Amino acid sequence: MSFFGQSIDKVQNGLDYASLKNRTISNNIANVDTANYKAKDVQFKQLLENETSKGFTSKRTDPRHIHFGQRATGFPVTVRQDTQYNHNGNNVDIDKEMSDLATNQIYYQALVERINGQFNNLQTVIRGGR
Template sequence: MKLFGHMISSLEQGLNYSATKGKVISQNIANVDTPNYKAKNVSFKDFFDNAQMKELRAYKTDHRHIDFPKRNVQPGVFDYSNFRYRHDGNGVDMDKEQADLAENQIYYHALVDRLNGKFNTLQNVIKGGR
């Protein structure tokens, strides 16, 4: 029985997405002076599709049926291979990365606040409203 339906798992997936996006932004900022470094980004659609593939299992009635393919790459992460921001081939725009970092932090904290609200509701119910 799920106490909040799929809300907790949805919030968990959102936090995983935000954590991955934060790592990618940090890598971009760390490599701002690396020649020929291509900036990376995280696609929410690809991340979401990958999360659904993890839960999707094939019902096989015969040993010859083929399983769904599993990808070993980091989900939803792609680079701007044809984008060069500076003359040394580096594709990191520091202003964009800082704006993306601030936006991601706001998103992450909103999800954490929502998750805390769900747990506080559960704690209130367990205590009997006291």
Template sequence: MNIYGSTISLLEQGLNFSSAKGKAISQNIANVDTPNYKAKHVIFNEILKNEQQKPFHAYRTNALHFDFRTKVAQSKVFDSSSLRYRQDGNGVDMDKEQADLAANQIYYNALVDRLNGKFNTLQNVIKGGR
């Protein structure tokens, strides 16, 4: 029996995505002066859109159930091999990386705040509302 639904696991997957994105941004910032370094990016939205366009086939236990299945798409890291921002072949745009870092930090903090709220609710239930 799952007493808290799938919310916590979805928040966990969101935190994993944010962590992978933070690592990629950190690597990009650390290698801003490395010649021929290509910036890395973590994508999720494009993968999700591609998955949503595919037909769904579900395991149904009853003929009256809808025919669909939900799948959680995983994020992937790719490098921008075609982009060059400087003469030395470096593909890191420092302004974009800093903006992405700030947005990712806000996203991460929102997920952690929501996760804390879920755990506080569980703790309140365990204590019997006291």
């Protein structure tokens, strides 16, 4: 029996994605001066498109509802090969990486707030509404 249905699982998936993206961005920033280093990206959009092209299945209560299936088991990390910013073959754009890092941190914090809300609701129920 799950206290929250699938909401904790969905938030956990989002946290996994945000954590991997944060590590990837951090590696890119750490290697900003490394010769021939190629920046990496976490490909959520590509994974989503691949999964949606397979079709969704779910329990539907109305024929107009969208089908939803099982989640994917990982987020692919790809190397950016199509750009070159520095004379040493490195393609890390520090401004883009810092912007992506800030965006990802906001996303991660929103997910943490969501999961904290779920646990606060459970705590309220355990205390009998007090």
